[in-house]
Amino acid sequence: MVTLGERRSGIILDSQPLWLDAFEGVMRDVGVDVVEKTTDVSRAMEYLDEHQLDLFVLDFEIQGSTDGADVLREALRRSPAVNVLVIVPHDQASAVDDALLAGASAVLERTAERDDIAAAVRQIFQPAFFLARWVPSNGSRSSRRNGRLPGLTRREEEILQLVAQGRSNSQVADALWVTQQTVKFHLSNIYRKLGVSNRTEASHWALQHGLQGGEEFPPLTPVTR
Numbered sequence: 001m002v003t004l005g006e007r008r009s010g011i012i013l014d015s016q017p018l019w020l021d022a023f024e025g026v027m028r029d030v031g032v033d034v035v036e037k038t039t040d041v042s043r044a045m046e047y048l049d050e051h052q053l054d055l056f057v058l059d060f061e062i063q064g065s066t067d068g069a070d071v072l073r074e075a076l077r078r079s080p081a082v083n084v085l086v087i088v089p090h091d092q093a094s095a096v097d098d099a100l101l102a103g104a105s106a107v108l109e110r111t112a113e114r115d116d117i118a119a120a121v122r123q124i125f126q127p128a129f130f131l132a133r134w135v136p137s138n139g140s141r142s143s144r145r146n147g148r149l150p151g152l153t154r155r156e157e158e159i160l161q162l163v164a165q166g167r168s169n170s171q172v173a174d175a176l177w178v179t180q181q182t183v184k185f186h187l188s189n190i191y192r193k194l195g196v197s198n199r200t201e202a203s204h205w206a207l208q209h210g211l212q213g214g215e216e217f218p219p220l221t222p223v224t225r
Contacts, residue, residue, distance in 0.1 A: 008125065010055030012037040013044040013071075014087070015063040023057055026114055030121045039063070041071055048079040055121065058104075060088045060095055068095075069102040076103045083124045087112075093151060100154075107154070119177030151193055157211070159186050163199050164206035 010032045012023045020037040027034050032055050036047045041062060048056065056075055060068035072084055083105040088095040090111045099107045106120045152160065155176075162172045169187075173180045187199065196202050 006031065008032045008054035009035050009051065010053055010057065011035060011044055011047050012057040013039070013041065013062060014057070014059040015039055015061065016059070019059070019087075023117070026117045027055070027057070027121065030118050032121060045074065045078060048075055048082065053079060053082050055124070056082050056084045058084055058086050060086050060099055069098045072099065072102040072104060085120055085124065093153065096153060113179060113182055115177060115179050116182060122177060152190065156186050156190050156193070159183060160190055160202060160206050161211055163187070164203045164211060166203075 008031060010027055012020050012027070012034055014020050014023065014037075017039060020039070024034045024037055035051060035053070036043070038044055039062075044056070047053070056079075058068065058072060058075070060072075062068060062071060068086070072086065075082065075084060084103065086099040086104040086107045087110055088099060088107055090109045096107050105124045108117060108120055112120075158176060159172055162175055167175065169180050169183045172183045176183075187202070190202055191197060194202055194205050196205060
């Protein structure tokens with residue numbers, strides 16, 4: 001079902017041909033018409049030169065490229081208005097940092113579920129929540145109070161803030177347009193990184209470090225999909 005207010009256009013650049021079809025299906029469901037899907041960097045750059053596109057889905061480890069960040073920067077040089085959704089390998093925080101610093105609109109791990117991909121596209125075009133600040137996770141990521149977060153990803157911070165507001169897993173899933181299983185997966189990583197055992201301890205940690213962020217998220221009411 002199309003959920004964006006208007007049809008948009010995009011291209012997909014990925015090293016794995018099977019993922020091209022998979023991503024195209026998700027894009028179509030959220031109102032993005034894929035005008036080109038390719039494994040070739042040069043072909044993608046040509047489309048960016050020739051067409052005014054809304055979305056560029058980029059495999060950050062695209063074969064034949066020495067640096068996905070360079071491809072991203074070149075894409076934005078050719079088409080400054082395009083939104084770039086970057087796909088990075090699983091559990092590589094440095095790749096997330098590199099993509100965001102190079103200008104990515106959103107970043108997803110390769111293991112993201114279909115609902116996560118759709119949610120990322122919706123968020124790009126119709127933002128529903130905001131983080132107070134993002135800086136790289138190489139030791140300079142900071143909280144509002146005492147200076148450092150223990151390597152949480154951007155999605156983990158979003159979930160932690162919502163949990164600290166008292167939201168259940170189902171409410172977090174609705175607010176972020178993901179599945180409850182995805183929320184549970186991220187919570188397990190959050191507990192491990194914070195050194196806590198449950199959501200109560202995680203919420204306490206978030207409150208201590210100024211991460212409740214209640215004013216930055218929608219009211220405590222599930223979003224209707």
